[in-house]
Amino acid sequence: METTRPFRILGIQQIAIGGLDKGALRKLWVDTLGLTAHGTYRSEKENVDEDIVVAGAGPFKVEVDLMQPVNPDGRPKVHDPALNHVGLWVDDLAVAVKWLEGQGMRFTPGGIRKGAAGFDVCFIHPKASDQFPLSGEGVLIELVQAPPEIIRAFEQAAASAAH
Template sequence: MQTKPFRVLGVQQIAIGGPDKGRLSKLWVELFGLEKTGDFKSEKENVDEDILRIGKGSHAVEIDIMQPLDPEKSPKVHIPPLNHIGLWVDDIEKAVSWLEQQGVRFAPGGIRVGAAGHKVAFMHPKGNEQFPLSGEGVLIELVQAPADVIRDLG
């Protein structure tokens, strides 16, 4: 097998679409506290997008929240929204507790050890009557960051 001429170094961007980016903004900006750094609209690409940032310097990741300008036209930036993303958190117990108090629904199973050995909890992709806030169609995994990630990214 030939040596790969590049390396994957981390997450640069995650794009999440929905029929109403206002609901996405409630989650990503208001509840998670991400910074909006710009916006982008394109008739050709049928998109109205807010550009957000999480992290600092070279460790920063761009999160684009998008809605279609016309839901009947293509491309349909909201279908599919996204399957799953993982986010480092510095204190998973406090994060889950606070988010639940804000009305965020979590998937069954609570906080548990995930496949990589870190504590994880999954935000449900759909809200319900008791917990109306959710990942807005996206399954979001909160992951307890190890000390070195907290040191480097915190």
């Protein structure tokens, strides 16, 4: 397997947590832990009704998506498992997807598309297949195209840490 990657994972963009009642999740994450409400997203096609809350600020802000299914019997089951997925900032999504596919990475259907927060995204499948031996090893991983200001902030933080 090739080890020189033509892209960088910059940091965590989001985590997504699901339950049958996002109200209980909101009570924990917003009312009790103090995260800030940021927005909502609903998609019948993706079977999700979510509240988007955030921790931190600026380029290091991390989304916590509190999700419940539109139809508890439908798919995908955004509440099972409860920790639905982890989103990672990537500096060049198209290059990353092409390179990872070449390494044998399995992606979910749908390819690169706009995500709930408006960024281009693509999902690494949690399970490998015969055709694609690499996967998220049980975790659904969302690769998220970082905008220029996020890339700059991470580069500045890395440069400061190096000195």
